[in-house]
Amino acid sequence: MSDTTNLRIPGPTPLPASVREAGSRPMVNHRGPEFKALLGRVTAGLQRGFRTSNDVLLLTASGTGGLEAMVVNFLSPGDQVLSVSTGVFGDRLASIARSYGVTVAKYAVEWGQAADPAVVGDRLRTLAEAGTPATAVFVTHNETSTGVTNPLQAIAATIHATAPTALIIVDGISGVGAVPFATDAWGLDVVATGSQKSWMVPPGLAMVSVSDRAWAAHQTASIPRYYFDLKRARDAAANGETPWTPAVSICFALDAALALIDAEGYDAIFARHAAVAAATRAGLAAMGFRLFADPAHASDTVTSACVPAGVEWSKLSTELRGRGLVLAGGQGALTGRIFRVGHLGDVHLDDILRALETLEAGAVAQRVPIVQGVAIEAARQAAAAAGPLGPVLAAAGATA
Numbered sequence: 001m002s003d004t005t006n007l008r009i010p011g012p013t014p015l016p017a018s019v020r021e022a023g024s025r026p027m028v029n030h031r032g033p034e035f036k037a038l039l040g041r042v043t044a045g046l047q048r049g050f051r052t053s054n055d056v057l058l059l060t061a062s063g064t065g066g067l068e069a070m071v072v073n074f075l076s077p078g079d080q081v082l083s084v085s086t087g088v089f090g091d092r093l094a095s096i097a098r099s100y101g102v103t104v105a106k107y108a109v110e111w112g113q114a115a116d117p118a119v120v121g122d123r124l125r126t127l128a129e130a131g132t133p134a135t136a137v138f139v140t141h142n143e144t145s146t147g148v149t150n151p152l153q154a155i156a157a158t159i160h161a162t163a164p165t166a167l168i169i170v171d172g173i174s175g176v177g178a179v180p181f182a183t184d185a186w187g188l189d190v191v192a193t194g195s196q197k198s199w200m201v202p203p204g205l206a207m208v209s210v211s212d213r214a215w216a217a218h219q220t221a222s223i224p225r226y227y228f229d230l231k232r233a234r235d236a237a238a239n240g241e242t243p244w245t246p247a248v249s250i251c252f253a254l255d256a257a258l259a260l261i262d263a264e265g266y267d268a269i270f271a272r273h274a275a276v277a278a279a280t281r282a283g284l285a286a287m288g289f290r291l292f293a294d295p296a297h298a299s300d301t302v303t304s305a306c307v308p309a310g311v312e313w314s315k316l317s318t319e320l321r322g323r324g325l326v327l328a329g330g331q332g333a334l335t336g337r338i339f340r341v342g343h344l345g346d347v348h349l350d351d352i353l354r355a356l357e358t359l360e361a362g363a364v365a366q367r368v369p370i371v372q373g374v375a376i377e378a379a380r381q382a383a384a385a386a387g388p389l390g391p392v393l394a395a396a397g398a399t400a
């Protein structure tokens with residue numbers, strides 16, 4: 001892939017230059033003072049991103065390792081959980097729990113729709129009335145496979161009101177750091193994210209926050225665990241270390257990325273994601289693509305659109321790749337039915353405008369029936385309407 005490839009998948013995301021350079025720094029002793037200082041800085045930076053004073057622990061693993069850690073540390077075989085599933089990743093969390101002997105009641109939401117907090121409350125009451133109250137509730141914050149962001153704050157409030165002792169365990173992998181999120185204010189017990197998403201870092205680290213309530217549950221939780229035992233991670237972190245050799249180079253990269261994030265500030269980051277997402281949705285819709293996600297809950301980090309009838313996604317995708325644009329296809333039951341445009345991390349309006357231009361040209365070359373010549377203007381207007389983006393919009397000519 002060339003340097004000019006427009007990588008528009010929902011993670012791994014493009015890497016800023018300073019992050020790439022940091023990742024190639026000379027190695028250090030992972031049990032020495034340099035790593036200790038690095039781990040302290042990175043942990044504090046992540047706590048700001050998660051908006052939490054809870055422990056945030058670094059695991060050398062992909063995001064799925066973080067999901068597994070959320071299951072094995074706080075639950076026991078036979079525990080009852082309610083799993084709110086809105087797509088592939090919600091299903092994955094439920095399936096990890098089942099494979100460890102947890103009893104999972106699934107609230108399966110139609111793909112493309114968001115979970116309804118009232119239904120979460122109903123399901124919790126039903127479980128309690130049946131004499132099997134939920135020990136925990138799983139929620140995917142941003143369902144990457146469908147491009148839907150669940151109303152997590154309202155869902156968490158419902159859980160607190162209906163099942164106050166249930167732990168709230170959140171897959172925050174493709175949302176935290178890019179869209180408003182407040183671990184402590186929303187009362188979230190365990191939250192996982194992954195380095196290759198909004199953090200603008202290569203894949204390889206999962207980051208997990210743990211509340212005091214969750215630590216209390218850890219003491220009696222009896223699913224076997226070893227590599228992903230978060231207590232070992234916490235004890236090692238108290239000494240500025242990780243229990244096992246960490247992905248040191250990715251920690252360097254994360255340190256550099258967090259410096260960029262702190263310099264930009266979360267409010268500006270959230271506004272930038274809202275604007276590029278609005279631009280993506282408007283541009284695709286103007287071309288005539290049907291958006292897949294419920295507009296009321298469309299994600300600001302990934303947009304899903306339907307593949308038009310009669311169009312073979314693999315052919316269109318190959319055409320676009322040849323023109324320097326990499327998009328993501330659908331997953332699971334949505335394979336061949338939708339495509340997805342990632343817009344998280346180091347993404348600016350120009351990247352989206354370029355993507356729309358390439359998509360239009362590629363679609364025309366593949367004889368996909370689309371409306372031509374309107375997407376860019378629609379995208380610019382939507383971005384401008386989404387809020388002030390200052391220099392980003394000005395550079396893209398969208399503020400005049």
Ligand SMILES: Cc1ncc(COP(=O)(O)O)c(C=O)c1O
Pocket residue numbers: 010011062063064065067089140142143144145171172173174194203
């Ligand atoms: C919401 C969500 N959960 C879990 C995962 C799994 O992460 P990984 O592929 O890093 O294991 C992803 C990755 O795309 C994701 O977007």
